[in-house]
Amino acid sequence: MRGLNLLIQRVTPVRGRVAAVLITSASVAMVCVNVWATALLPQPSYTPLPFAPEDVAGTAFPILGALLVFQRPRLVIGWLLCLGGLFSALNSLTMNLALLGAAREWAVPSEAIWTLAGLNWRLTILFLVVLLPLLYPDGRLPSPRWRPLIWASVALLALDVLVTDFMSLPGRGDTYPLRFSLDMLTNAVILLAFASLAMRFRRADAEERRQILWPLVAIATIVVPWVLGNPVWWLASFTIPLVPLAITFSVLRYRLYGIDTLITRTLVGAGLVGVIGGVYVAVGTASSLFLSDVDRIGGLVAALCAGAFFHPIRQVLQRGADRLLYGSKGDPVTLAAELGRRLQHTDPAGGLTAALEVLRDGLAVTGTGVRFSGGWPEEATAGTLEEVARDIRLVWHGEPVGRLLIGPPGARRLPATHNERVIAVLTPYVADAAHAVRLVGALRRSRERIVTTREEERRRLRRDLHDGLGQSLSGMAMSINAARHSLRVSPETAERMLSELRSGMDSVTSDIRHLVYGLRPPxxxxxxxxxxxxxxxxxxVTVxxxxxxxxxxxxxxxAAYRIAQEALTNARKHAGAATVRLSLERGEDSLSIRVHDDGIGIPAERRAGIGLASMRERAAELGGTCMITAPPEGGTTVEAVLPVNLNVEM
Incomplete structure (x- = not known):
């Protein structure tokens, strides 16, 4: 094998392309001669076609192999296709010439021709059935440990030629046991060669897995009619070109998607045909036994039963095909159930991480994450998200939540259109979990602001009471004492001091009113x-x-007073409104406040300020809502809904 690779490496691309064209031309010419020879022979009973499967292989493999050589002259796969197709055409031609010579009584050495035909057939097996699986798709063995298998296959095929074509001559004894043993050993070598593909698939990355799957699907189209045998095995003649076509296509266009969908739909379709057909036949047979006089009703019953079984059987077969290709981690139903169980045992803040981990495992990607709208909270990730392969918009009940980020496929994973089903099933869960994280974060921030505001308010009250009201009252007490001492000595001074004290009391009263208004408007x-x-x-303003x-x-x-106050202030200062309408409505469980103006509205590029945020926070503190919108008719509308049944523990 190393010698073949060295020989290919030494051949220049131009000479290689010329050699591929010559091999293809010779193979196609031999197939044309073989079709002419086949027309002169009696039509065989096993096929209605005027050509043999070897003729199809002798045409398709060299042509597509030459195309591969033209594109990748250093890759041994194209040369294997060309040589395998050449020996297949030569095998078919020599066999038909031997048969035609025997029928026409030509003076040809039939024994030599049959020996050449057997040699060509064994070389076809060597190139297409042993070497091709071992070296596909990169032209190298999976590991050096597979090299003895090549030498074993060469030795077995040479020994088979010796036993079959020389030791089976008359007078050499019975060689059937030896030939049977050689056939079994050859079949074992072929199975091991295809087992190397399974091992390569298990260790391969995503691209190489796609390259391996396409030819395997094409080979299945040949194996199925071949296993079924007569009278349908000749249909394999039409599916043989799919193998070199799949090999060439997967090597040249290695970034392929959809092979898993082809496999799952094929399995589901075949299963549906088999099961529904069986149900129809079974019901039709039963109805013919019990409803022989009403055969139309029997056919209708059979059709209804088959239709009733269609949808549930399709779901079962789809889940089975998904599990076959992807395992339990790729089944959307299993993933949704697993995510539901994990969400039941996690708090709202941890639900998003659980959803991202389940999505990452289900898609077998390097990582998943959520980037929230507005940049808050911080981005949540599961796994490693160095590269973003998919970016999906997350929406919760019409409200944008953020973006779902999905990394590239991990090692040994087939990126698939099947992933779209997984994403479609799990994305609503991720959106719900992301919204819950935003709510929890908003609640935490609101509580922090409440605590901070409360402490700041206490500090302000303490400062105002101590530095303002307290100092004023202390000064007034000192003024009263001074006035008492001056009352007898200097009544005029006492009267002046009491007058100043009266003015100071008015200032203290104003300060007290200011403090009270800050707590609750009087x-x-x-x-x-x-x-x-x-x-x-x-x-x-209309109220x-x-x-x-x-x-x-x-x-x-x-809360209602402060929200309305802030809304009216914005309408006066920023909206430039001509009319403002304020409405209050008391419901059974809520109080609605609505402030509408006909001003300029809210500019799209303007960010929410402190006033708008404070209105929302005041409503959220009580468990209500506050929405600031710009209706189509213009202006701005502030609508707040506050609960009226509060259970507050002091």
């Missing part, structure tokens, strides 16, 4: 929610109230 207690909003809105607003929780009132 107008809510004085006028109620509707009155407080009407006073804050002013004369240019509509539907439902009874009394008895609302304090937290709901404050």
């Amino acid at each position: 107008t809510l207690d004085e006028l109620g929610l509707a009155g407080a909003l009407a006073e804050m809105a002013g004369p240019g 509509e109230v539907r439902g009874e607003l009394s008895g609302l929780p304090a937290a709901t009132e404050v």
